[in-house]
Amino acid sequence: MLNQVTDKTAERLPDIIRRAKEIRKNQNEAGCGGTVLPGEYILKNCPDFLQRVSGDVRTIMVGGTNGKTTTTSMIVHMLRAKGFRVFSNREGANKTEGIATAFGLHCNSEGKLDYDFAVVECDELFLLPMATMLKPEVLVLTNLYKDQVERLISAEHTAKEIIRAISTLTDCTLCLNRDMNFYEDFSGAYHGTRRIPYRLASEHTLEIDGCFYEMTVDLPMKYNLENVAAAVAAVYAVEQLFPESFDCFRDYKLPFGRFDRIALPDSEIRVVLAKNQIALERICAELSELLSGCMLFMCYEYLPDFLWLEDLDPETCRNIGRAERICVLGDCAEDLDRIIRKNFTGHSSVEILSDEQAVHLLQTAKQPILAIVGYCGMLRLNKLLAAEKYTKAFWEE
Numbered sequence: 028m029l030n031q032v033t034d035k036t037a038e039r040l041p042d043i044i045r046r047a048k049e050i051r052k053n054q055n056e057a058g059c060g061g062t063v064l065p066g067e068y069i070l071k072n073c074p075d076f077l078q079r080v081s082g083d084v085r086t087i088m089v090g091g092t093n094g095k096t097t098t099t100s101m102i103v104h105m106l107r108a109k110g111f112r113v114f115s116n117r118e119g120a121n122k123t124e125g126i127a128t129a130f131g132l133h134c135n136s137e138g139k140l141d142y143d144f145a146v147v148e149c150d151e152l153f154l155l156p157m158a159t160m161l162k163p164e165v166l167v168l169t170n171l172y173k174d175q176v177e178r179l180i181s182a183e184h185t186a187k188e189i190i191r192a193i194s195t196l197t198d199c200t201l202c203l204n205r206d207m208n209f210y211e212d213f214s215g216a217y218h219g220t221r222r223i224p225y226r227l228a229s230e231h232t233l234e235i236d237g238c239f240y241e242m243t244v245d246l247p248m249k250y251n252l253e254n255v256a257a258a259v260a261a262v263y264a265v266e267q268l269f270p271e272s273f274d275c276f277r278d279y280k281l282p283f284g285r286f287d288r289i290a291l292p293d294s295e296i297r298v299v300l301a302k303n304q305i306a307l308e309r310i311c312a313e314l315s316e317l318l319s320g321c322m323l324f325m326c327y328e329y330l331p332d333f334l335w336l337e338d339l340d341p342e343t344c345r346n347i348g349r350a351e352r353i354c355v356l357g358d359c360a361e362d363l364d365r366i367i368r369k370n371f372t373g374h375s376s377v378e379i380l381s382d383e384q385a386v387h388l389l390q391t392a393k394q395p396i397l398a399i400v401g402y403c404g405m406l407r408l409n410k411l412l413a414a415e416k417y418t419k420a421f422w423e424e
Contacts, residue, residue: 036073040138043072047131055420062120066127077123077160080130083140086161087261088147088154090189091169091207092182093306094254095121095148097285098169101258101276102146108275109267111143117282118421119402121148126157144265151185154192158199165264166193167202169257171209172305182208190216202260204253205234225260227253235263244276247286248299248313250306284405289418291389296324296396296412300405304335307399311346314397322396323350324385325367326357326404333359333401336366347371350397354388356380357404386411 047065054064069076089099096119106113116129126147135141149157151171158166168189171182186209193201193216201217203210205226214222227249228234231242233256244255255276262268281287284300297317301307311318327333339347347353348371355363355377364377380388389396389412398408406421413420 036075037079037138040073040076040079041136043069043076044131044134044138045136047128051128051132062116062118062128063124064128065131066120066124066129069127069131070124077127077130080134080138080140081145081161084142084145085265086145086147086163087165087167087265088149088157088161088163089167089169089257089261090149090151090154090192091167091204091257092151092172092185093302094169094250094257095119096282097251097254098167098257098261099146099148100282101254101279102167102261104279105258105262105272105275106144106146106265106267108272111267112141113144113146114140114142115146116148119148121150122153123156126161146261152188154189155195158192158195163199165200165202165261166196167257167261167264168204168207168213169254170204170207172303186212189213193217200264202257202264204257206253221264223260223264225256227256233259235260235268240268242273244273246276246279246281248310250309251281251285283409283418283421284400289412291392291396291417294392294395296389296392296398296417298398298400298405298408300402301399302332302401304338307336308340308343310399311343315346315349317395317397318346319349320351320394322352322354322388322392322394323347324396324398324408325353325355325363325400326398326408327359327363327401328357328403328407329401330359330362332403333363333366336363337370339370344371351394352378354378354380354385356382356385357407382407382411386415389415389417 047069050065050068087102089095099115103113103115114133116126133140171186193213196219199219200221202223202225203213205224223236225235233240233242284298286297286299289296299310301310360379364379367377400408409421412418
């Protein structure tokens with residue numbers, strides 16, 4: 028009976044995939060990304076879908092609290108530069124349904140994947156089930172900070188979940204950031220056949236598996252160079268790292284919200300995702316000059332995602348307070364206003380903007396705008412910018 032059910036599902040798989048693609052198309056036409064619902068539909072009708080199709084490709088998984096999306100896009104870019112056919116869950120939907128969406132939308136009409144590699148960004152708490160389903164060839168871990176405390180509780184709790192996943196890996200190569208918290212714990216939990224330590228040794232030097240590589244990569248922010256190190260480690264793990272590999276970064280574009288520069292009619296906006304306290308403190312330390320005299324947008328949509336703003340170190344608060352003008356928008360604008368007035372030196376008042384007022388400022392601003400956003404805030408701002416044709420919608424290639 029089980030074989031009969033399995034055979035029937037296999038016969039229906041092309042129809043399931045076709046319907047999932049229709050769901051995605053309809054959502055996009057409605058102005059939504061369609062990153063989860065297609066996967067939900069697929070898994071409802073074929074619960075073992077990921078196990079069925081993932082054997083068609085070599086899978087690289089990327090985990091960590093910061094840098095997953097950027098590292099994933101860099102790995103994709105490097106592999107494509109070598110001529111490989113590669114797909115990923117590029118929108119950042121990194122739990123089971125989002126990953127199923129990515130695999131489903133890249134299947135052909137027969138329900139097969141005609142690709143060489145899948146590069147999968149994975150949520151920290153889903154590393155174990157995804158590793159079990161996808162059987163990745165490589166797992167890259169970027170870093171581990173305190174993040175999303177209402178869900179992840181603490182860095183220590185997250186580390187235990189990651190260790191559970193690592194301890195099951197046997198045929199999977201593990202790439203670990205030598206400078207990350209819990210490096211020794213993760214190394215000790217791994218019982219597989221190949222571990223590759225990596226780190227950013229200097230602005231122009233990477234250390235991968237004990238060897239040093241010189242690079243010239245023109246990207247803003249030190250953490251983006253750390254993401255380069257993670258991506259290079261993954262490419263090294265699949266034996267595709269060559270002296271010319273860094274050349275492909277000449278035409279590499281950072282994903283939206285990772286400090287890319289977006290032209291406005293009379294100025295520009297830089298959007299930077301800050302999901303936790305450590306990330307924002309690092310960002311503000313590097314951008315202290317830019318913060319002085321700029322217009323600062325802040326947008327967070329979910330209160331637990333930014334309560335850590337109360338705990339920023341004094342130097343970060345001073346740097347943010349150097350902005351000439353601070354504007355907040357989004358569903359939590361009033362809470363943001365309260366925290367800023369209380370903590371950020373030099374700003375006793377903040378402008379709360381509607382979406383319409385924010386668009387007007389984007390259209391008329393003469394000075395640079397820096398936007399510091401949470402993940403949902405990033406999506407909101409992207410929607411406003413895309414509506415004005417300043418950038419592409421988040422889910423568009």
